[in-house]
Amino acid sequence: MELAQRALAVYQRLLIHYGHPQWRKRLSPLDELVSTILSQNTNDTLRDRAFEALRRRFPTWEAVRDADTAEVIATIQTAGLAHRKGPRIQAILRQITALRGELNLDFLRELPDEEAYRWLTQFKGVGPKTAAIVLLFSLDKPAFPVDTHIYRVTGRLGLRAPQMNVEQAHPHLTALFPKETYYAVHLNLIRLGREICQARTPRCSICPLTDLCDYYSKTQQAHTS
DNA sequence: GCCCAGGTGGGTA
């Protein structure tokens, strides 16, 4: 099967199995950026806990920017990696202020997609995944965030070459899926990765996509024996 | 107590 056809088949089969994902609660681009940085290398529960703690402790992003760094770190501690995330968030808030004169990222909506992506990834702590999340979920821009679930699952489904690394997978998958499918594919692939296609405990017996899965076909003997 | 989740950037070959 041609790659683009395969991608479309995955999209459609996920829709049949999971349906159209609910739209996530919309955040402002700046809220989404901070929230996504907090989410790096942790789960949604811990991210939300840290984000709410930050909002409770500081009335505005200006207050976070100007706060004592130790206090910011202590506030977001539950998210993990707080000694990195805290200073990086503050540095980003300071840089945005310096570049824009205010703490507001709504202007990114008016930039060409590529330019908005480059603008976000100029900051230390904002990689391809974080930038793509802000673009897709807050700015309605066509970006395809590749997290470890998506990286793993797309490998197994033969949607990318096995040796392709995450940096390469990002533009590859972005080009592979039609823009209008990004939102649903992203959320449904993550759901598949979380619920079924785990790295160490693949539950292939209940996976709805085993007929498209390279991993399954390679290990079928092990699965059926 | 141990295993696991899960992005980014800096260091090293």
Added chain:
DNA sequence: TACCCACATGGG
């Protein structure tokens, strides 16, 4: 430039 690893927490 391509890999390897530090970074830290909390839930099961």
